[in-house]
Amino acid sequence: xxxxxxxxxxxxxxxxxxxxxxxxxxxxxxxxxxxxxxxxxxxxxxxxxxxxxxxxxxxxxxxxxxxxxxxxxxxxxxxxxxxxxxxxxxxxxxxxxxxxxxxxxxxxxxxxxxxxxxxxxxxxxxxxxxxxxxxxxxxxxxxxxxxxxxxxxxxxxxxxxxxxxxxxxxxxxxxxxxxxxxxxxxxxxxxxxxxxxxxxxxxxxxxxxxxxxxxxxxxxxxxxxxxxxxxxxxxxxxxxxxxxxxxxxxxxxxxxxxxxxxxxxxxxxxxxxxxxxxxxxxxxxxxxxxxxxxxxxxxxxxxxxxxxxxxxx
Amino acid sequence: xxxxxxxxxxxxxxxxxxxxxxxxxxxxxxxxxxxxxxxxxxxxxxxxxxxxxxxxxxxxxxxxxxxxxxxxxxxxxxxxxxxxxxxxxxxxxxxxxxxxxxxxxxxxxxxxxxxxxxxxxxxxxxxxxxxxxxxxxxxxxxxxxxxxxxxxxxxxxxxxxxxxxxxxxxxxxxxxxxxxxxxxxxxxxxxxxxxxxxxxxxxxxxxxxxxxxxxxxxxxxxxxxxxxxxxxxxxxxxxxxxxxxxxxxxxxxxxxxxxxxxxxxxxxxxxxxxxxxxxxxxxxxxxxxxxxxxxxxxxxxxxxxxxxxxxxxxxxxxxxxxxxxxxxxxxxxxxxxxxxxxxxxxxxxxxxxxxxxxxxxxxxxxxxxxxxxxxxxxxxxxxxxxxxxxxxxxxxxxxxxxxxxxxxxxxxxxxxxxxxxxxxxxxxxxxxxxxxxxxxxxxxxxxxxxxxxxxxxxxxxxxxxxxxxxxxxxxxxxxxxxxxxxxxxxxxxxxxxxxxxxxxxxxxxxxxxxxxxxxxxxxxxxxxxxxxxxx
Numbered sequence: 001x002x003x004x005x006x007x008x009x010x011x012x013x014x015x016x017x018x019x020x021x022x023x024x025x026x027x028x029x030x031x032x033x034x035x036x037x038x039x040x041x042x043x044x045x046x047x048x049x050x051x052x053x054x055x056x057x058x059x060x061x062x063x064x065x066x067x068x069x070x071x072x073x074x075x076x077x078x079x080x081x082x083x084x085x086x087x088x089x090x091x092x093x094x095x096x097x098x099x100x101x102x103x104x105x106x107x108x109x110x111x112x113x114x115x116x117x118x119x120x121x122x123x124x125x126x127x128x129x130x131x132x133x134x135x136x137x138x139x140x141x142x143x144x145x146x147x148x149x150x151x152x153x154x155x156x157x158x159x160x161x162x163x164x165x166x167x168x169x170x171x172x173x174x175x176x177x178x179x180x181x182x183x184x185x186x187x188x189x190x191x192x193x194x195x196x197x198x199x200x201x202x203x204x205x206x207x208x209x210x211x212x213x214x215x216x217x218x219x220x221x222x223x224x225x226x227x228x229x230x231x232x233x234x235x236x237x238x239x240x241x242x243x244x245x246x247x248x249x250x251x252x253x254x255x256x257x258x259x260x261x262x263x264x265x266x267x268x269x270x271x272x273x274x275x276x277x278x279x280x281x282x283x284x285x286x287x288x289x290x291x292x293x294x295x296x297x298x299x300x301x302x303x304x305x306x307x308x309x310x311x312x313x
Numbered sequence: 314x315x316x317x318x319x320x321x322x323x324x325x326x327x328x329x330x331x332x333x334x335x336x337x338x339x340x341x342x343x344x345x346x347x348x349x350x351x352x353x354x355x356x357x358x359x360x361x362x363x364x365x366x367x368x369x370x371x372x373x374x375x376x377x378x379x380x381x382x383x384x385x386x387x388x389x390x391x392x393x394x395x396x397x398x399x400x401x402x403x404x405x406x407x408x409x410x411x412x413x414x415x416x417x418x419x420x421x422x423x424x425x426x427x428x429x430x431x432x433x434x435x436x437x438x439x440x441x442x443x444x445x446x447x448x449x450x451x452x453x454x455x456x457x458x459x460x461x462x463x464x465x466x467x468x469x470x471x472x473x474x475x476x477x478x479x480x481x482x483x484x485x486x487x488x489x490x491x492x493x494x495x496x497x498x499x500x501x502x503x504x505x506x507x508x509x510x511x512x513x514x515x516x517x518x519x520x521x522x523x524x525x526x527x528x529x530x531x532x533x534x535x536x537x538x539x540x541x542x543x544x545x546x547x548x549x550x551x552x553x554x555x556x557x558x559x560x561x562x563x564x565x566x567x568x569x570x571x572x573x574x575x576x577x578x579x580x581x582x583x584x585x586x587x588x589x590x591x592x593x594x595x596x597x598x599x600x601x602x603x604x605x606x607x608x609x610x611x612x613x614x615x616x617x618x619x620x621x622x623x624x625x626x627x628x629x630x631x632x633x634x635x636x637x638x639x640x641x642x643x644x645x646x647x648x649x650x651x652x653x654x655x656x657x658x659x660x661x662x663x664x665x666x667x668x669x670x671x672x673x674x675x676x677x678x679x680x681x682x683x684x685x686x687x688x689x690x691x692x693x694x695x696x697x698x699x700x701x702x703x704x705x706x707x708x709x710x711x712x713x714x715x716x717x718x719x720x721x722x723x724x725x726x727x728x729x730x731x732x733x734x735x736x737x738x739x740x741x742x743x744x745x746x747x748x749x750x751x752x753x754x755x756x757x758x759x760x761x762x763x764x765x766x767x768x769x770x771x772x773x774x775x776x777x778x779x780x781x782x783x784x785x786x787x788x789x790x791x792x793x794x795x796x797x798x799x800x801x802x803x804x805x806x807x808x809x810x811x812x813x814x815x816x817x818x819x820x821x822x823x824x825x826x827x828x829x830x831x832x833x834x835x836x837x838x839x840x841x842x843x844x845x846x847x848x
Contacts (some may be wrong), residue, residue, distance in 0.1 A: 015690040016387045016761075030652060037655040038670070042662055049592040049659040051847060055567075062644060062649040070638040070684065077688025078631055084693065088766050108602055133464040134557060136622060137699060140763025143694045145622045149558060150463065151551030152624050160390035172622075172697040174457050174767040176464060177383050181770065211703075286468050305632045 102226025134182025420502025700760020
C-alpha cells in the first residue's frame, strides 16, 4: 500500500488486502476459465454444443460462498472503521476552518496556522468548520476523510499520528473553481518539539525583526491565508481581480449598484478584506469572498499593503 | 415463408406512412422507428460528451495549465456527466433496444401505448434542448453532475436550465417505464408465460419498475433545488436553515437505483447474446431472472454508500454497508451463470461475442472494486478519489457501454437489413478495449494513492498514473471512431441481407423479416417452448 502514518492504517490496509486479495483471485480465475472455454469450445474445435442441465446445487454453492466472503469483507471493513468514529476523551483539540479555497487551523490557545502542526503518538481531535460550502478533510497517509458540512453540529474527526514528517491534506469534496488547489500539509512533530512550538510566546504575535522587509512579510501572509487562489500576482483575472499593478491607481467599482471611482489605497485594501462585498471591482461578481475580519489583523494589513506597493516596482 | 414482395412485406425502414421524409420518422409511432430515433440522438450526444472527456484527459496529461483553465475544466466534467448520465446511459438500452425489440421478442405488434412512446422521445428531446440552453445562455454549469448543495446555490454559473432539463428528462424515463410494464403484462404472445419470456424483456421489466418508482424522487429533488435557487426556500442551504445532507439523501435515493436502470438491461442483452454464440441454453435462466428482480429491489436500499463520509450517523452507515454487500451477490450469480453458459458450447467467435465476453471482464473489475467501496474502512480512504471515478466508469461505461455495443453488433443486421464489416468491427473492439483498460486501470492506483476526483491540477506524485491514463483516452477514442464510422457506413452501404436469423438465435425476433415489417408479424406467433431451447 501507500505511505501510512496513523493508528488507523493497520486496520484499513488489512481490509484493503483482504478485499483486493479475494477480488484478484476471482478476477483471475474466472477470466482464466473464460479464456480456457474460448480455446477449448470454440466452433472449430467443438462444432456441436452439448446441452447441460441447470444444477440447483451449483446455484446455491455460488450464492453461499460469495455471501460468506462478502460478510468477511463487511466485518473487516467495520473493524477497521469503527475506531475512526470513536474519538478519545483526552487529546489535542484543533479546529479546522475551511473556506473556498484554503484550510486554516486554530489551536485551543488561539494560535492559528495555515499548516496543521500535531504531536506524534497523541490523539488529535479535529473539529471541522466549513464556512461556505461542502469541503472534505482528507489525509491519505492517515486514511481519514470526513466531509466538512456548513452548519453541521459535532462535525469532527480524529487521528493519532505514528510517524513524524509532513503529509498532504486535501479537500476531497468538489468546492468550485480552485478545488484542486485547496490543500495543506500536516506536520507531525516530536511531542516536546510540538509543545515548544505551541507555547512559543513569540509565535502568538507576528514576529517582526527590525530588519525584516515588510513586503516579504506581506507576501507570506498573502500565501498563508490562501489569497492567491483567487487573486493573481501576474495581472491575470481569476475569481477576483489581480493584485499586480493596482495599488495607488484609481479604479472603477460598483457600490450599492452605483458605479464610482475609488482610490486603491490602504483604506480601500482594509475595506476589501473586512467587507469584501462593499465595493465590487468592475467585471467581477459579489458574494465570492467571505470577510477576513478577526483572521487578518490591522497590523498584518499594513504588511500586505507594503507587499502590494512592491508589486508596482 | 416465401420471399413475397406484397405490400405486407415492406420493411419498417421503407414503409410510407402519412408523412414523408424526416416527418415520417419524428412523427412515427412505430416502436422500431422510435428506437432508432433514440439511437441517433444518443450517437450525437455520446460523441459530444466523449470529446469533452478526451479534452479533460488531455488537460490532465501534465500538472498545471495544459490546454484549458480551471473554470472550463470544471464546466466540462459537469456537462460530460450530465450528458452521459441523463441523456445516454439512463435511457440507454431500454430506449434503443427495448423500444425496438421488446414488442418483437414477446410477439407483439407494438408497445402498449405507441403514442406515449413517441411522446417520450419528444420529451427527451425537449429535455436535451433545455439542458443545452445552459451552454449558450450564461455560463456552463460547474457543479458536477451531482449538483451538491450548497455549492449549487452559490455558484454564479448557469445551473437552472441543467436542473430543469434533467427534471424533464425524468418524465421521458417514467413514461417509457410505464409503457414497458404494461406491454410486458398485457401483450405477450399466446403461450408466453412469465417464465417463457426471454431474459432481455425480463430485465427491461425489472428496470421499468425502478424507472417508475425512483425517478419521481429526483424530479422532486431537482424541483426543490430550482425553487431554492429562485425563491430561496431553504430546504438544503444551511445559510437559509436547510440541510445539505438531506439533498445528498434525496439525490442518491434516485441515483443509486438509477445505476441499476443503467446496468440491468445491459445484463439482459448479454444474457441474450451468450446463448446464441454458444449455441446453448442459458445456464440458470431462473437464477438470472430472480437475481435481476433482487437487484431491482435491494438496489433501493443502498444509496447511503455514496455518503459514508458525509456526516451521517454511524449506525445508518453500517446498515448501508451491509446491504451493499448483499446487493453484490445477485451480480456475482449472473457472472457465474454467463461463464457456465459457455461450458461445452460451440463458441462462434464473432464481434458480439467479443463484446459480451469483454463485458464480463470489465464488469467483474467494476463489481469487485465496488466491494472496496462498500466496505467502510476502505471506502473512507478512496471515497471522492479517482478510485471512484475508475469504478463507476468500469460499471457504467464498461458495463452499460460494452453491453450496448454488444447489443448493437448483435441486432444490427435485424435493424438495418445490412451487415457491418466484421474485420473493422473486430479491430474497433480490440483498440477500444485496450484503450479502455489503459485509461481507467491507472485511476484505481491514483485513487489509492490519494488523488481526489474533480481535480483540475495535481501534485507531482500523481503524474505517472495520469500520463498512462491520458494516453489510454486517446487510444480509446480512436477505437470508438473506428466502431462508429464502421457502423454508420454499414447502415447505409453495408452488404444487404434478408437472412432472418444470421446468428442462429432462438428468440422471436429472429423469426420476423429482416428488417421487420411495420407490424412485425403477419400472424402473432404461438409460443410453446422455453427461450434458448437449443437441441
